[in-house]
Amino acid sequence: MTTAADLMHEGAQWVTADETLEDVARMMRDLGVGAVPVSGDDERMCGIITDRDIVVECVAAGRDPSQVAASELCKGTPRWISADAGVAEVLREMQTHQIRRLPVIDGDKRLVGMISERDLADRLSEAQIAEFVAGVYAR
Template identity: 65%
Template structure:
């Protein structure tokens, strides 16, 4: 059985919820990613901040990314998946919640990676990709 750990991009890193969005953008550039998981003071997942969030909800809204924190943009219940979850469980989680990036957590509740659309494209059949696209972009 193929698991989340098999298809994820390893080495994802947290950004603290107290960190500013300009720093988040710098980390995204350094790591060539479009999203960062956000952690609270207990290193628990409290959300994800994306490059689009920074542009739309901060800069375009007239706010200063040097003063707005990653935690300020986190909304709703953060979604994640266990590293041992099956690919079917990964797809179900992403499709039901219409999300394009999914943090992967190990048994100790530590962030071990992220699953993105690119990871899915490398690992899934054309039929699975088609179904994913149909559900997430519908």
């Protein structure tokens, strides 16, 4: 059975809630990613920040990214998936919550990877990709 661990790209990193958006943006650039999970004081995920969040909710709003903490953009309940979850569960989680990036955690609740649309496109059948697209974008 194909699992979330088989779909994900490894090496995902997170930022702490008190890091500035300027630092988060640099990290995204250096890692070549468009989203990073955010951890709270308890070292648990409290959200995800995307490059779009930084542009729309900070820069376009006239705010200084060097003065805005990552925690200010974390909204809602963070979504994640267990590394041993099957493909159907991964797709269901992403479709149900209409998300395009999904953090993957191991049994110790440590971040071990991320699943993005690109990962799905690289590893799933055309039928599975069509199902994903219909579920996330057709609403």
